[in-house]
Amino acid sequence: MSPVSPCARVVMVVLLAALWSGCASVAPQRSELATRVGRSDLSVAVMRTRVRDLARRFSGLIEAMADDLALSSGSPQVAAKMLRFKANAVPAVQSALFQPDPVAALIDSWALLAQLEDSLPHAAEGASPELLAQAHASLVSLESEVEAEWRVVTGREDVTQTRARVHAWAAENPLTGPLVTRRSTTGLLSSLTDVSGGGLRSTAASLAEDTRDLAARVDLYATSLPRQARWQAELVATDALRAPTIESALAELGRTVDLLDRVGAVAANTPALIERERRAALDALHAERLGLQEFVTGERQAVLADVGRERQAVVDALHAERVATLQQLDGLARGWVDHAFDRLEPLVDRVLLWLTLLGVGALLGGLLLARALRRAR
Template identity: 85%
Template sequence: MSPVLPSARVVTVVLLVLLCGGCASLAPQRSELTTRVGRSDLSVAVMRTRVRDLARRFSGLIEALADDLAARSGSPHVASAMLRFKANAVPAVQSALFQPDPVAALIDTWALLAQLEDSLPRTAVGASPELLAHAHDSLGALESELEAEWRGVTGREDATQTRDKVHAWAAANPLTGPLVTRVSTTELLASLTNVPGGGLRSTAASLVEDTRDLTARVDLYATSLPRQARWQAELVAVDALRAPTVQSALAELGRTVDLLDRVGAVAANSPAILERERRAALDSVHAERLGLQAYLTGERQGVLADVDRERQAVVDALHAERIATLQQLDGLARGWVDHAFDRLTPLVDRVFLWLALLAVLLGVGGLLGGVLLTRAWRRAH
């Protein structure tokens, strides 16, 4: 078989594809979703151009949002979270905006932004409320642009009901993992366009991207994919630094620095470059020592403060216990005294009664004795 035939077949297939694309571009393509939402006069090509134009801007704005939040937070944890955030959000937004049906792309991107707004506080843990509020406002501005496009598509100025449905769907379907696993917005799209769920895929599948859509997608990917590859490499590097093998390697590196320090002391008469390297290593070790010393000093002061607080708490507790014991003993003493007086009162009463009776008897005896002595004296005289 001649090698020219496969080449001729390839050329023929390419020409047929271009011819079909040209015919498709000449015929005014209609979208059932576009007709259902209220503006049947908008063609798919016009809506695609308006929606595709948002892909580049939204990608850049989300990247700038994540970089700004990471830089202003000053936290390595937040910076790592924002790196993972933009590495997932940017391709997800691009994929949503490049769906075949522009209405479906509009709603899907709107729902994705609402999900990102809800998940941002859980993603950027440790960021200040002011930074989170600024990032939320930035995502809200992107959502406002989509809302303006939706008003242009539907021809209605009030999009409150649609916005409420989108946010209710986002709240019911939060992002719990990578964005590639997010729930499909087919049900949401069906509720907004009154199209049965089973017909949405066939509606979107009937729309074929033309060469302009492919060119825009390739142009956007040519600009964005190198940055996404760099983000993925940075994520791999961050994850690798957290591995136990890397930690052990860093420990070995510390011991190597100590060894180089001793070698530098032996090679005191080496060239000036070795002396500079040795001094740089010593300065680094000295800085680390000062940092460690400051950390240990802070920890020691914290421990002493905790011990002092514990001691004061123990003293206060003992003082309170002593006061409570004294109060209890005072109550017991008062009870014992009252009980003793209660027991002694009848005894004293009896003693006084017997003494009174004895006095009466002595008085009566005295009187009788006096009378007897008087009578005896009288008889004697």
């Protein structure tokens, strides 16, 4: 057996390093939490996809549950409380399910749902027990979906112990104010995964969101934020109506309405007074109508008389103008005729003179011609 040359050893080392780096690049990214809770065949990308789908569905289901409870109760107070409930619960669920580590997101959303189940009777105070039971069943259904995902992550079918720990933590940390002030579930997550709080923070910080995760977050926020803004505006309007000045004004308005109701009751009890007032109003209206009719008739007659006088005056003026115009034209025509005859008289005289002279000349010519003929004979 021949010894291996140094060049062959170098080539083998390079090949092994390339294979090792290739295997490392192909291996899916996993978080420390996912490694500790159970299954090793789920990558962070797959777990995130499943959890982000829950964020999209849970937001709509919680909103629908609150709207159904408010509509079915028929109470403005319950509707206002459900508006505040969904305005706090929807963004809290989205924030919980969009944590960088999907395992931490599952535990946080599970604990949040348990807290919402415990706080629902207080949040929907005034609703009937049947409606509260339906809303509680909706939240329990959401919790069962989280449990199903936890079974997939851990690979264990029995999650009774985990459920008990989550509900115990929720009972120890009830929701007493806005959901943004709720306690962190780091301690609960540490007890379930045997990881310290600092290790959880560093693990979550080391998981960077990829483009698909950011796109899912932006898509969810694009559909949810306008409705959340509308809810906040409605809450602001509701709080404004509860201001002392508005409440005092509404109280005064209520007293005014009561006074008007009493006045209406008194009027209803005195039909004779109402009949007299009605007849007096009708008589006054009839008198006003007659007076107005007479006034309009007088004005119409006066206008017609004025129009007749104006028409006659216009006709007289037109006749006078026509007569004056005809007289003026007659004078002008006579003047033109006289002027024409004056101009024609000398001309006629000249023509007659020339005709006379021509006649005399012709007569003399005839005489001379006759004399000449006589001499010629």
